[in-house]
Amino acid sequence: MSQETTPVKPAREKNLPQDARLIAGIRQFNRYYTTQLGLLQQHFFDSEYSLTDVRVLYEVQVNGKTTATGVREALGIDAGYLSRILRRFEKQGLVLKHPLPEDGRSSYLTLTARGQKLLHTMNELSDKQIRRMLEHLEPAQQARIGDAMRLVRYLLKAPGGAPRLEDVAVRHELRPGDLGNIVRLHGEVYEKEYGYNIEFEQYVMETIHDFMKTYDAAKDRVWLASCFGEMVGMIAIIHRPQRQAQLRWFLLRADFRGIGLGRALMDKAMEFCRQQQFRSVYLLTTNQQGKAASIYTKHGFIKTASVPETLWGQDLYEERYEKKM
Amino acid sequence: MSQETTPVKPAREKNLPQDARLIAGIRQFNRYYTTQLGLLQQHFFDSEYSLTDVRVLYEVQVNGKTTATGVREALGIDAGYLSRILRRFEKQGLVLKHPLPEDGRSSYLTLTARGQKLLHTMNELSDKQIRRMLEHLEPAQQARIGDAMRLVRYLLKAPGGAPRLEDVAVRHELRPGDLGNIVRLHGEVYEKEYGYNIEFEQYVMETIHDFMKTYDAAKDRVWLASCFGEMVGMIAIIHRPQRQAQLRWFLLRADFRGIGLGRALMDKAMEFCRQQQFRSVYLLTTNQQGKAASIYTKHGFIKTASVPETLWGQDLYEERYEKKM
DNA sequence: TAAAATGGTTGACAAAATCAACTAAATAAT
DNA sequence: ATTATTTAGTTGATTTTGTCAACCATTTTA
Incomplete structure (x- = not known):
């Protein structure tokens, strides 16, 4: 063996x-x-x-x-x-x-x-x-050149090292191109880490599409983190019946973990939940996403359910975490 | 006036x-x-x-x-x-x-x-x-640095000028990240040119998703054109009943038009149709996409229908072009 | 056909950079 | 404690690198 x-x-x-x-x-x-x-x-x-x-x-x-x-x-x-x-x-x-x-x-x-x-x-x-x-050059091109230069400098300067949190920008307005970019980020990260193929990306597309159908800018929010023009992470809060909320699409590109970006995103999401006066927030994940779980518990989420499931050809437990606000 | x-x-x-x-x-x-x-x-x-x-x-x-x-x-x-x-x-x-x-x-x-x-x-x-x-640096980072440098050089070298066809790479395998990128390209291009908002991107996501449900690598094909790591254009052929085929998602970023890329993509698509021995190819477009029409006719497509419709808050004609193979 | 412009060369120089030897202070070794 | 070694910075001599203006020979323009 x-x-x-x-x-x-x-x-x-x-x-x-x-x-x-x-x-x-x-x-x-x-x-x-x-x-x-x-x-x-x-x-x-x-x-x-x-x-x-x-x-x-x-x-x-x-x-x-x-x-x-x-x-x-x-x-x-x-x-x-x-x-x-x-x-x-x-x-x-x-x-x-x-x-x-x-x-x-x-x-x-x-x-x-x-x-x-x-x-x-x-x-x-x-x-x-x-x-x-x-x-x-047009403004868009000017911005691209700036991003490209910063990326070069950053990659050459800190070879192999972690990116710096200061270089990451977080925003929460949805602009054209963002939805596709969100799907792409998921597709690439999950391929790299779990070997998921393009079918997973397709699934993400479906969930994003469903979400957008009921999207309400006042009650829902998506935060996008980007560095040198590349999307590197995100988190979202979706309103649910009875003043509940669901946390979804919490994702960081592997090289942007461990620098406090996850915590920063989570903080923004929780702050939003407080403002919106949601009663509780829940999220669904699997036991495969082990590291994320510690962030959840650190922010006061408690595991409330764990159900064995077969998803994407893998036997795993679907877990539910919940947090009272 | x-x-x-x-x-x-x-x-x-x-x-x-x-x-x-x-x-x-x-x-x-x-x-x-x-x-x-x-x-x-x-x-x-x-x-x-x-x-x-x-x-x-x-x-x-x-x-x-x-x-x-x-x-x-x-x-x-x-x-x-x-x-x-x-x-x-x-x-x-x-x-x-x-x-x-x-x-x-x-x-x-x-x-x-x-x-x-x-x-x-x-x-x-x-x-x-x-x-x-x-x-x-990891291979992915090495590739990114190469792309970034090429982009800088290209933007500074030919300021405002057209990109060169030699710098564009076309491939047709679908990899994770591609679907999202396709959606993104549509969202960005249509926003820039027609002011479409994020709802249009959502619609594209739906069509791509539907397409993927019946995707058959043997009968369908998507070509993706990229330059310095950025997706800049695409075209797709989808099989339809009775040895017909539909041409879809023919799109070029504005700054990559007029350099022969559109023709190159169309050539690839037509070549594929011949190989697959499709009887005929059709495509649906609107009168708003005026310039594309000339490419269609140049490649032997003939307008076979024109129906007034209201799409995306705009009054326009939905047109059908067809080509016997 | 003369004048102006172009492609290239040369001499005289100036600026930029290097090298090695040096001083003075700080640190390590005995 | 004394000496040896290292470190920070300086200085003189020199080389390398680059500039400028005058120049020739040829081509182009007027």
Whole structure:
């Protein structure tokens, strides 16, 4: 028997990108963006400052109270080079060096008012250029480019790491495209995690469709969580007879779990239930969704029923959780 | 009357990106990617060649038979600088200059076998580094980053211009997530073009759901067109009694029209119908979808019925087109 | 046919970046 | 406690990279 056992998920190994096309694409992107940035670079907009100069100013501004080494590491430039840049800036009254009392070798750096003003001007020049670059695009395309850039940055910056809750936006108005997106999210997540095929997606479509038939914006609410333009999670509250409510479609993409998003969504849902003065909220789930159960109990839900059922070719227990408001 | 007339679409003006956050995000991306590229740059992987050198080699390789000016314009570098680089390459036996017979001032450039080999080595080094960058990401994330980069490049490169047919991939296997995506595409396109609200999306969901109930992979087929990971168009053929077939869900995102994608999809659909030996194909549409009609007739469809109807709060004619195979 | 423009080269330079040797302070090792 | 090692930053010398203006030769325009 044990020979037949295979791990549900193979141990995290190096994910070698086999796809030569992918790599070629990224190389092409690098090439392309090198030119793109090259245009910005040389002699930052005809000022007497170089791109590196401005990068240093920015680094000092943002990472308040960095030392020279901090700047050096952030930008990956030569120590001697930086030393000279900083001395020049000091002479020009752009940065101040404050000797550290606890370490006589270092000083922390700050921008003077003049330095801040200069950086601000540089940023505005840069912005103007970006605006020119965007003005031929429609607003929707502009938004897509922003999302795409944020996604690239986020994926490269925190490789393999968890996304940050701050990057997730939650809204609750339903817009065209949302219904399809909801169905899609379900289809993709359940395929990945339980191997459900497209029939499950079809089933979700049916439930969403049924829900929409009785949808009442005043009594029902759907929260959608998205990150860099992608839908990554959701939760919904549906009104039921006798001032009851049902919690449905509580779902997070796997990579967005464990960062407090589930709790944030649940909080919003419960807050809504209080506002609506529902008497109680119930939800239906299966014992297969083990992890979600702990969130339910954490938020005061209590298991009130557990019935064996065969769903999607799987033998499992359909469970009912309930919470008095 | 004429005073009341407003253009359906306002004249294409500059789309000023009002959103300061968007611009700040792009500036941040530039900053981030400057560092990212900076890591690749200096002394291209400890070789004796600089990043600029490699860029020149690449440009000569790819744009076969360019002149020096061509390279200069592509890379945006100084003419004198390039002149020296090229002379050095010539001396090292990396590039060849072939004087143009029709213009005594210019020569076109080619890489020698040695030059090609060098560039190849450089590319491999670059690839290795990209692989290292990606290996911590899961395949799905790797794919997303590739899509995002292609999207950025495509949007910045051809601002406002039409996408290229080569960038569009068409497939016909249905995977989890597709159904939702199909619904979403309909919801978004019809909202944008006809102002349909979310009820229309709901209706699409119903039709897709009905279709899936009788779906037979052997007799029915759905083609999905996507570009940089986004679904941009589709078409479907459904089998009907008596060796008939219905063409449904023929839809293109507005920015992907007029590049031959519609024709390509239609060709695939017709080819399938021939293979399946359907006797005839019909489709139902409305007079509102004016432009599509011309595609239908171009492909041999003939209007066989036109019935006034009230659909989605609009008075229009439901039309039937038919084609004998 | 002269003037202007184009493609490319060259010399002189300036700016950007690197390298290695160095000081001074902090930390670790004996 | 003293010495060795490391760390933060500086400095001089140098290389690499890129710019500018003047220039030639050819082609195009007036």
